[in-house]
Amino acid sequence: MKRYLLRLIPEQPLRLDDATMIPAQAVRGAIADVLLAGCVPGHEHDTGPCGAECRYWSVFGEGVRLKVGPAYAGSGDDTAPTLATVRTCSRVPGFKTAGAHGVFDIAVRQWVFEQASVTPDRLLAPFSLHCPVCDAPLMPYRSVITRQGEREFAAVGDVSTSLTSTHASISRTRGQVIERHEITGVMINRGIYYTAQLTMPDHLEVSVRQALGGGLWIGGKRSQGFGAVRTELVPTVANALPLGERIARFNRAIRAEQRFYAAMDSTHQSIDEGESYFSLDLSAAALPAYAESPSIVPALTMLSSVAPVRHWIDGHVGGGWHAGAGLPRRTQIGATGVVLYRVSPDAKRTAVDEMLAFLEAEGIGTGRERGYGAVTVCDPFHLFMDPI
Ligand SMILES: [Zn+2]
Numbered sequence: 267m268k269r270y271l272l273r274l275i276p277e278q279p280l281r282l283d284d285a286t287m288i289p290a291q292a293v294r295g296a297i298a299d300v301l302l303a304g305c306v307p308g309h310e311h312d313t314g315p316c317g318a319e320c321r322y323w324s325v326f327g328e329g330v331r332l333k334v335g336p337a338y339a340g341s342g343d344d345t346a347p348t349l350a351t352v353r354t355c356s357r358v359p360g361f362k363t364a365g366a367h368g369v370f371d372i373a374v375r376q377w378v379f380e381q382a383s384v385t386p387d388r389l390l391a392p393f394s395l396h397c398p399v400c401d402a403p404l405m406p407y408r409s410v411i412t413r414q415g416e417r418e419f420a421a422v423g424d425v426s427t428s429l430t431s432t433h434a435s436i437s438r439t440r441g442q443v444i445e446r447h448e449i450t451g452v453m454i455n456r457g458i459y460y461t462a463q464l465t466m467p468d469h470l471e472v473s474v475r476q477a478l479g480g481g482l483w484i485g486g487k488r489s490q491g492f493g494a495v496r497t498e499l500v501p502t503v504a505n506a507l508p509l510g511e512r513i514a515r516f517n518r519a520i521r522a523e524q525r526f527y528a529a530m531d532s533t534h535q536s537i538d539e540g541e542s543y544f545s546l547d548l549s550a551a552a553l554p555a556y557a558e559s560p561s562i563v564p565a566l567t568m569l570s571s572v573a574p575v576r577h578w579i580d581g582h583v584g585g586g587w588h589a590g591a592g593l594p595r596r597t598q599i600g601a602t603g604v605v606l607y608r609v610s611p612d613a614k615r616t617a618v619d620e621m622l623a624f625l626e627a628e629g630i631g632t633g634r635e636r637g638y639g640a641v642t643v644c645d646p647f648h649l650f651m652d653p654i
């Protein structure tokens with residue numbers, strides 16, 4: 267499997283519910299539409315390929331592992347939605363570089379504080395969910411952000427301008443307008459483009475590049491001048507930091523917080539040096555396999571030494587349309603957010619590390635090929651505990 271970054275550069279206004287994101291299924295559907303154009307008309311691909319040369323089946327058929335994530339609008343390639351543990355001041359929200367009171371992550375601090383706060387009266391400096399600048403309450407910071415440097419991010423903000431075009435049907439015989447209707451879309455601002463993560467086996471690259479070569483149509487109404495998108499497919503790596511290094515840094519941050527509270531309180535129970543932690547960061551919703559677990563929090567039942575201890579989770583309703591089969595998909599409930607897991611001291615570390623590497627490569631839960639269940643382990647953003 268090889269990872270790519272798919273850039274989608276709008277050349278016409280788009281019809282989208284939310285201009286900051288093109289859902290994974292819409293990107294996938296647009297690629298499918300290009301391939302289906304060369305297929306036997308009317309063939310329903312839920313039963314199999316339409317012929318020996320079926321290009322749709324070669325990319326989307328059974329057992330083919332093309333995975334496409336959602337495409338996010340931004341001003342650079344490194345664009346993603348914020349984690350569920352990211353907070354900002356409710357009075358002057360936003361990054362310091364934008365003149366606001368700052369954006370930071372609370373996962374490590376909130377968890378360690380909750381563990382330490384059995385005797386809060388002894389804590390000299392309790393963790394509080396207030397802005398360090400003006401003391402206003404914090405609020406979740408939900409935004410799509412583009413990374414511009416080591417500690418520098420920009421909120422994508424207004425990416426589009428609303429646009430309405432008027433169309434009319436004219437009676438040929440009478441030369442009169444018989445019906446007038448308006449189509450509303452969004453014009454994506456200059457300098458903004460979409461990026462999606464794409465993984466596929468090497469041998470698919472030629473077919474997929476061919477399908478993307480003529481551009482894609484996103485969001486419908488193409489005959490009225492909407493939806494044309496130019497594409498660029500570039501090889502990429504998943505994360506700048508290797509997994510082991512991310513886990514190590516995450517645990518160093520947790521240790522530092524634990525020592526901070528331990529130093530304040532002499533009666534505080536000693537730190538268990540053998541245990542460790544990791545986070546699963548689900549930005550694209552994970553659809554759990556309910557046969558295995560009744561919870562929307564991924565339980566990782568395959569590892570008995572690992573247990574979820576804290577989560578910041580939102581429900582998410584999945585569904586959509588199966589382009590190849592021409593059928594609606596079953597609606598499923600999934601979860602986005604951050605889950606913190608504790609690894610017990612007697613765990614086999616190599617088994618845990620292998621499992622986490624597997625989850626990052628393959629995702630979690632069902633619907634992975636439709637862009638669900640992509641996970642990051644110990645996203646480095648969790649280490650931004652002070653406002654940036
Ligand atoms: Zn076909």
Ligand SMILES: [Zn+2]
Nearest residue numbers: 355367397400
């Ligand atoms: Zn503030």
